[in-house]
Amino acid sequence: MTSKPNILIVYTGGTIGMVKDYKTNALRAFDFSRIIDKIPELAQLDCNIESISFKEPIDSSNMNVRYYVDILEIIETNYRKFDGFVVLTGSDTMAYTSSAISFMIENLQKPIIFTGSQLPIGDLRTDAKENLITSIEIAASQKGNAPIVSEVCLYFEYKLYRANRTTKISAEQFEAFASKNYPALAESGVHLNFNGHLLTKPTFSDKKLIIRKKLITDxxxxxxxxxxxxxxxxxxxxxxxxxxxxxxxxxxxxxxxxxxxxxxxxxxxxxxxxxxxxxxxxxxxxxxxxxxxxxxxxxxxxxxxxxxxxxxxxxxxxxxxxxxxxxxxxxxxxxxxxxxxxxxx
Incomplete structure (x- = not known):
């Protein structure tokens, strides 16, 4: 019997991690350590879920290279322990952040899925739950004891994209991202369908993960x-x-x-x-x-x-x-x- 995949949620900030205090109507940060209690549907996924959150959530407008490194160091520290990673960031700069992470990691053999939402996780009509649940499902998806996805991706509104091909196209629609020059890697409907021929296939199982933490910002x-x-x-x-x-x-x-x-x-x-x-x-x-x-x-x-x-x-x-x-x-x-x-x- 194969063991369940272990998935780590990395919450950096953004709309997805906000819940409304119905007494004050103010938004406050969501406690991801209690995520199964808040989203019981996650218990149906065949994986173990843990989470790490930034001490202070970062608004997407304040995202910068220093926070890229913080994300990388969490992944680097936990790379052997977990089979996949779901990184939650603000959607406004998600295409920039996820693109940068894709270049800063070499010889990646596990999924890193970026996602977020247009509405807070506690809102009645939120897109946060679907985006989060399906991102975790994608990160945990395996075939022959190997991950189906082994690259940096971005999932939003029923579609999985190669992260460094994406652009945010809408500030209001749930379908907030597009990848005009490369097709979706997977689509979520009644079934979760992967377009296997479009996915990166690692050919370097013996190569060590390389993390590059220095970027030139001039x-x-x-x-x-x-x-x-x-x-x-x-x-x-x-x-x-x-x-x-x-x-x-x-x-x-x-x-x-x-x-x-x-x-x-x-x-x-x-x-x-x-x-x-x-x-x-x-x-x-x-x-x-x-x-x-x-x-x-x-x-x-x-x-x-x-x-x-x-x-x-x-x-x-x-x-x-x-x-x-x-x-x-x-x-x-x-x-x-x-x-x-x-x-x-």
Whole structure:
């Protein structure tokens, strides 16, 4: 007889962990150590559940790299003891957080499922219970004594996504996330159906888990818009100690082809700043050189981000900048799929 999987819930903060005090109508933090009492349906899952909570819950707007490391250290400390992890964070920055965690962990062989909710767990119409219950079920799902999922994922409103492919698309709908450039890894309906051919399959059972806790945060997202001025571009690219830029361009990677714009970007690149081109569109890919308005960017050394999301691009930039790579090697690794975050050419 096989033993039940052990699942660890890591609560960092966010709407999902709030319950209403009906006497005062105020929201207070949920006690996850009593989760089975509050959500008795969890007892039907064939797994053992434990929880760890941040001492002080973090609002998603206050999420930063230091808290990424806190999450990682909890997983690292408990990695051998547990078969899967469910990380609860605020949904507003969940795509950023989960993308970063995917790059900071190498040789992962167990599921790390991020989830949250649009309404507090104690609300009458909450989405929190379904998101939490199914995330735990996914984390505990095994086939042949091995986890079905062995990557960093994000579950929300009946769909499991590769975390570093996601973007939050709605502040009001329960279907808050989308993965425009990669299909859902699983869908929850009457049955929980995994799309096995889309899942990452670990081929390194003998390789040790590697945790990288250092990210370079001297980066910026520069979103272009019609009428943006040279003064704005120059001010941003002249930020002291700036090391990387995610340049959000139009369509398939297009930008102004005016000399002043290209000269400013080229000057930044020549000073050692890595500039990555991602599209402002919710889906699709950057194809540098496809239009005349992207030929100049390609010529001066801007790195085409292909179909990576902005959230994943900023995380990957922070990660690779710490590796001290030369320009050619940096470009090669950025355009290579490291954690399934990009569709290789």
């Amino acid at each position: 980066v910026v997202i520069l979103k272009l818009f019609p009428g943006i001025t040279a003064e704005v571009i120059e001010a941003i690219l002249s930020i002291r100690n700036l090391k990387g830029v995610v340049l959000e361009t139009y369509g398939a990677g297009n930008a102004p082809n005016k000399p002043w714009f290209l000269e400013l970007v080229e000057k930044a690149i020549q000073s050692g700043i890595k500039v990555v081109n991602v599209t402002q569109c919710s889906g699709g890919s950057v194809i540098l050189g496809h239009y005349d308005t992207s030929l100049g960017l390609k010529a001066i050394g801007v790195i085409g981000g292909i179909d990576i999301t902005t959230e994943s691009a900023i995380a990957k930039l922070m990660y690779l900048l710490n590796e001290d790579l030369d320009a050619a090697t940096f470009k090669r690794y950025f355009q290579r799929s490291l954690r399934g975050e990009i569709s290789e050419k």
